[in-house]
Amino acid sequence: MSTEHNYFCRDVNEMRAFAREFAHTLHAPVCVALHGDLGMGKSEIARAIIQELRGNDTVVPSPTFTIVQSYDGISHFDLYRVNDESELTEIGLDYALQNDITLIEWPEIAEHILPQYTIHIYITANDPGRKVVVKQ
DSSP: OOOEEEEEESSHHHHHHHHHHHHTTOOSSEEEEEEOOTTSSHHHHHHHHHHHHHOTTOOOOOTTTTSEEEOSSEEEEEOTTOOOTTHHHHTTHHHHHHHSEEEEESGGGGGGGSOTTOEEEEEEEOSSSEEEEEEO
16 A cells, blocks of 8 residues: 655755654655656655754765765765666665665666665755655
């Protein structure tokens, strides 16, 4: 049985507040797939989750070029530049999915290996702000 929850965030501060609250529902192993166009706030949600769970002073750069960043039991993947699904094992996605709180931006290339327990977050423009839909 799946559930769906809708949130409306007027600005980045409300989006970060949503993510900080959501972070406390996460326990490893769990996968959070972040869906949305460029600039919708996927990285902001991931950053807020990581900082809530690992400390506000945790530096959380976007993994766009490194593809993955790790934070003591949290793995943050950005699959935007991954061209072939065979790369997913090389970058450690399989391990992370089995052991960590795994946050994935641009999860579409990994769709077939995402676990059943994946939480999908869909972010879309909603004037003013963003609509955030959480499907479990």
